[in-house]
Amino acid sequence: SRQGARGAGGMAALDEALAEIDRLAALPHVKGVGETGLDFFRTGPEGKEAQESSFRAHIEMAKRHGKALVIHDRDAHADVLRVLKEEGAPERTVFHCYSGDAEMAGVCARAGYFMSFAGNVTFKNAQNLRDAVAVAPAELLLVETDAPFLTPAPYRGRPNAPYLIPVTVRALAAVRGVDEDVLAAALAANTARAFGY
Known part of the structure; x- marks a missing residue:
């Protein structure tokens, strides 16, 4: 049981936090629920159970309130996709x-999930991300900073910030072989659709 995994105090705290998130998600100016999901980077079995329970609650809230669900997925691709299904x-x-x-980009594309890319798409060791950018449908691409992290090359080592978004967009456009302005227009339209603007 969830209670057995975390104890009554942990269960009560999670339920209280989820109730507050639910209250906030109902506000008209709130555009999304999250970021939520699964992060198995340094997580044991009890933590995985708690995360999955919380993730399922966030999915339900996003659907009930008609909000975008913003997913954090670290070392948990198969489980995130399983829970969503x-x-x-x-x-x-x-x-x-x-x-x-x-x-995975193909799986996300078939499901109609947006894929948001950050500055790490420019890293030398990130060919997997560039391969995903190449196959993701243009109408499902988004861009972000994840500030202050994942600063794009050649600015790694500095805090990331919105002014560096054009560097990431330029990298995405190069991978896809499209004009930067065309991609920027698509990204703006996708963002409006994803978050209901």
């Missing part, structure tokens, strides 16, 4: 700081 994903689902490969 089991729960039924919201109409607008965004993979924040997309970290999958081209195969």
Whole structure:
């Protein structure tokens, strides 16, 4: 049981936090629920159970309130996709700081999930991300900073910030072989659709 995994105090705290998120998600100016999801980077079995329970609650809230679901997925691709399939994903689902490969991008594309790319797409060791950018449908691409992290090359080492978004957009355009302005217009339209602007 959830209670057995975390104790009554942990269960009460999670339920209280989820109730507050639910209250905030109902506000008209709130555009999304998240970031939420699964992060198995340094997580044991009890933590995985708690995360999955919380993730399922966030999915339900996003659907009930008609908000975008913004997903954090670290070392948990298969489980994130499984939970989304089991729960039924919201109409607008965004993979924040997309970290999958081209195969996962195909799964996301077939499901209609948005894939948001950050500055790490410019890193030398990130060919998997560039491969995903190449196969993701243009209408499902988003861009972000994840500030202050994942600063694009050649500015790595500095805090990331919105002024560096054009560097990431330039990298995405190069991978796709399209004009930067054309891609920027598509990204703006996708953002409006993803978040209901």
